[in-house]
Amino acid sequence: MRFSLRKFVSYYKPYSGLFLSVLACTFIAAALSLLFPLLVRYVTKEVLAKDFTGGALTEVYMVGGLMLILVAIQNAGNYYADYKGHVVGARMERDMRSELFAHMQTLSFDFYDKQKTGQLMSRITNDLLLLSELYHHGPEDYVKSLVRFIGAFFILFQINASLTIAVFCFLPFMGYFALYFNKKLNKALTRNKERIGDVNAQTEDSLAGIRVVQSFANERLENGKFNRENGRFFESRTHTYKAEALFYNCFDTIIQLITVTVILCGSVQIADQRLDLADLITFLLCIGYMTEPVQRLTHMSTQLQEGVTGFQRFMEIMNLKPSIQNKPNAIVMTEAQGEIEFKQVSFRYGDRSNDVLTNLSLRVKPGEYVAIVGPSGAGKTTLCSLIPRFYDVTDGEVLLDGVDVRDIELGSLRRNVGFVLQDVYLFNGTILDNIRYGKPDASDEDIIAAAKHANAHEFIMSLPNGYRSEIGQRGVKLSGGQKQRLSIARVFLKNPPVLILDEATSALDNESESVIKASLEKLSRGRTTIVIAHRLSTIRTAQRIIVLTEDGIAEQGTHDALLDRSGTYAQLYAKQFEYQA
Numbered sequence: 001m002r003f004s005l006r007k008f009v010s011y012y013k014p015y016s017g018l019f020l021s022v023l024a025c026t027f028i029a030a031a032l033s034l035l036f037p038l039l040v041r042y043v044t045k046e047v048l049a050k051d052f053t054g055g056a057l058t059e060v061y062m063v064g065g066l067m068l069i070l071v072a073i074q075n076a077g078n079y080y081a082d083y084k085g086h087v088v089g090a091r092m093e094r095d096m097r098s099e100l101f102a103h104m105q106t107l108s109f110d111f112y113d114k115q116k117t118g119q120l121m122s123r124i125t126n127d128l129l130l131l132s133e134l135y136h137h138g139p140e141d142y143v144k145s146l147v148r149f150i151g152a153f154f155i156l157f158q159i160n161a162s163l164t165i166a167v168f169c170f171l172p173f174m175g176y177f178a179l180y181f182n183k184k185l186n187k188a189l190t191r192n193k194e195r196i197g198d199v200n201a202q203t204e205d206s207l208a209g210i211r212v213v214q215s216f217a218n219e220r221l222e223n224g225k226f227n228r229e230n231g232r233f234f235e236s237r238t239h240t241y242k243a244e245a246l247f248y249n250c251f252d253t254i255i256q257l258i259t260v261t262v263i264l265c266g267s268v269q270i271a272d273q274r275l276d277l278a279d280l281i282t283f284l285l286c287i288g289y290m291t292e293p294v295q296r297l298t299h300m301s302t303q304l305q306e307g308v309t310g311f312q313r314f315m316e317i318m319n320l321k322p323s324i325q326n327k328p329n330a331i332v333m334t335e336a337q338g339e340i341e342f343k344q345v346s347f348r349y350g351d352r353s354n355d356v357l358t359n360l361s362l363r364v365k366p367g368e369y370v371a372i373v374g375p376s377g378a379g380k381t382t383l384c385s386l387i388p389r390f391y392d393v394t395d396g397e398v399l400l401d402g403v404d405v406r407d408i409e410l411g412s413l414r415r416n417v418g419f420v421l422q423d424v425y426l427f428n429g430t431i432l433d434n435i436r437y438g439k440p441d442a443s444d445e446d447i448i449a450a451a452k453h454a455n456a457h458e459f460i461m462s463l464p465n466g467y468r469s470e471i472g473q474r475g476v477k478l479s480g481g482q483k484q485r486l487s488i489a490r491v492f493l494k495n496p497p498v499l500i501l502d503e504a505t506s507a508l509d510n511e512s513e514s515v516i517k518a519s520l521e522k523l524s525r526g527r528t529t530i531v532i533a534h535r536l537s538t539i540r541t542a543q544r545i546i547v548l549t550e551d552g553i554a555e556q557g558t559h560d561a562l563l564d565r566s567g568t569y570a571q572l573y574a575k576q577f578e579y580q581a
């Protein structure tokens with residue numbers, strides 16, 4: 001993916017003033033740090049050479065005082081740059097994280113079908129952390145390194161050109177060495193990231209399925225899988241540490257070689273009276289200013305590479321257009337009548353080679369109660385997911401009140417359709433929060449009324465904190481039937497004209513089922529209702545039963561009419577009856 005520098009830099013814009021002040025402080029602190037060796041040189045060369053009776057000591061004190069002032073200014077500058085620099089980075093990271101999350105909220109089902117949650121989480125957390133490091137440390141490091149390198153070079157050159165050139169000769173070699181190791185280290189660091197990603201994915205998988213793990217008593221199996229990933233991560237880190245240790249120690253050796261060279265060449269020059277001791281000391285103090293930036297090349301280029309990769313991964317998602325979008329002049333449908341029509345609809349999932357639905361036509365009148373039955377995989381759920389545009393048809397059209405759903409503003413379309421699914425998703429929080437999800441501006445009274453309609457009020461009131469009871473992650477503290485009733489209360493509150501019930505009662509025992517059936521019946525009154533059912537006994541009273549097979553709609557009619565036809569429905573019914581008997 002191409003790296004857009006303009007886009008990268010644009011995130012600095014809201015904080016440009018603060019960021020420039022950080023760079024200015026970095027510049028001042030780095031420039032002031034160069035004065036130290038010069039002051040040491042001045043003291044050793046000019047002051048200490050004098051006779052101490054002539055006020056030299058006073059001068060030493062003055063220089064000492066000046067040095068203290070410089071220390072104070074330099075550290076104040078570094079403090080400001082360090083603190084505010086991190087703040088700028090963190091603000092940019094926060095902005096980008098919010099932007100990415102908001103964008104992810106808009107991406108359609110087909111995107112999430114292909115993604116692993118753990119990977120997406122890593123983009124939102126780790127990638128942006130690395131990016132913020134680059135945003136703030138990157139320019140700061142470059143300014144500091146450049147000022148010190150160039151400053152030290154000029155100071156040393158002024159003192160002694162030949163010795164400076166001798167030191168300088170080492171630098172390209174150091175640079176090459178740093179970049180060579182940088183490649184190796186980068187590879188090792190990338191591998192580390194992949195391995196920790198695997199550890200994360202394994203942890204997520206095992207912990208999310210902890211109930212299944214324990215019910216099969218498969219803890220050892222999971223420990224084995226986890227330890228394998230954990231071991232791979234350990235091995236990868238061991239390689240990284242080896243590479244790092246080798247690099248830093250080789251580098252230190254080169255720096256020591258430079259020091260030895262300076263001492264040797266400097267001593268020869270002192271003997272020849274081409275250099276004095278004060279200059280040699282200054283030289284030794286300044287070497288670090290020249291070698292440190294070269295040593296930091298590795299760190300800086302790793303930081304650059306990681307940050308750029310993080311930014312590319314960020315942009316990869318940001319550049320994705322949601323496959324389901326509003327048309328420019330989309331109609332806002334406030335309250336639909338609830339007529340649904342599928343007109344010669346064909347549908348195929350993006351990664352499949354064959355259609356799930358082919359040329360299917362069906363009309364459901366406003367307020368009608370329709371059941372869809374058929375073998376597993378026939379496309380019942382898929383058909384219903386086309387109504388709120390979780391996916392768009394491949395061919396044909398789906399109409400709500402005679403309007404193509406692709407012409408309706410998405411939010412208003414989805415507000416007109418309510419879902420009660422078998423696999424209820426509840427959010428961490430209180431019961432009140434979870435029911436309010438159906439209508440965020442609902443009052444507490446509305447919520448209680450909805451809970452009463454859903455036959456949930458009694459069980460809620462029996463909980464220690466009533467409506468304010470925390471339900472745990474995904475509602476673990478509630479039974480299947482209780483969760484289902486909360487999801488029904490949520491839809492009561494939403495009050496949509498179209499209702500889709502997908503296997504809503506099949507996971508429940510008889511008692512919960514009858515309570516939920518009663519609330520679902522209440523919920524479906526006055527609404528267009530499509531029930532996807534496996535248990536045919538539950539939909540005998542439906543106004544119309546649609547039998548969907550892989551070849552499309554095989555037959556439709558009332559329960560009695562379909563039994564009389566002795567077709568697919570009658571066979572399915574007989575089979576289920578046999579099975580239940």
Ligand SMILES: Nc1ncnc2c1ncn2[C@@H]1O[C@H](COP(=O)(O)OP(=O)(O)OP(=O)(O)O)[C@@H](O)[C@H]1O
Pocket residue numbers: 113349350351352356375376377378379380381382383
């Ligand atoms: N997100 C998806 N991506 C790709 N293929 C899918 C997806 N969801 C469903 N399918 C495939 O589409 C076909 C129809 O699935 P669908 O869930 O609509 O059937 P169904 O009739 O509701 O089945 P069941 O009664 O078992 O729930 C199946 O072959 C399924 O594998």
